Amino acid sequence: MADIQTIYSILLAKSYQEQLFSDLIGIRKREAGGRETLVTCPFCQKERHFSYNRDKPVWKCWHCGEGGDWIAYLQKAKGLDFKDAVLWLARDARSTTRFEVSLPSRSAFVGVDGDR
Numbered sequence: 696m697a698d699i700q701t702i703y704s705i706l707l708a709k710s711y712q713e714q715l716f717s718d719l720i721g722i723r724k725r726e727a728g729g730r731e732t733l734v735t736c737p738f739c740q741k742e743r744h745f746s747y748n749r750d751k752p753v754w755k756c757w758h759c760g761e762g763g764d765w766i767a768y769l770q771k772a773k774g775l776d777f778k779d780a781v782l783w784l785a786r787d788a789r790s791t792t793r794f795e796v797s798l799p800s801r802s803a804f805v806g807v808d809g810d811r
């Protein structure tokens with residue numbers, strides 16, 4: 696059984712953030728020694744204000760304040776519900792690793808948001 700932290704670990708090792716955020720437009724600007732990437736926010740369209748991290752499954756817009764983990768991004772950007780967002784990530788993680796997914800409660804993610 697794999698929980699979401701395991702899924703995130705697998706995906707981070709694959710630089711999944713570059714795939715997840717690949718359809719965002721705008722100039723990509725690296726900051727914090729390359730750990731942070733700034734790009735145009737898909738929600739408020741502000742250039743170079745949407746930030747995602749190389750080491751953690753988090754993102755945030757410094758203009759409109761939207762942010763969260765990758766599940767929250769899939770929910771907001773793709774219109775998925777929580778369960779489908781977890782399954783989306785699990786499917787992409789599973790391309791290299793086989794496991795069963797257990798669905799955790801949303802409360803398990805409190806504390807991920809905004810932790811830079």
Ligand SMILES: [Zn+2]
Nearest residue numbers: 736739756759
């Ligand atoms: Zn924004």
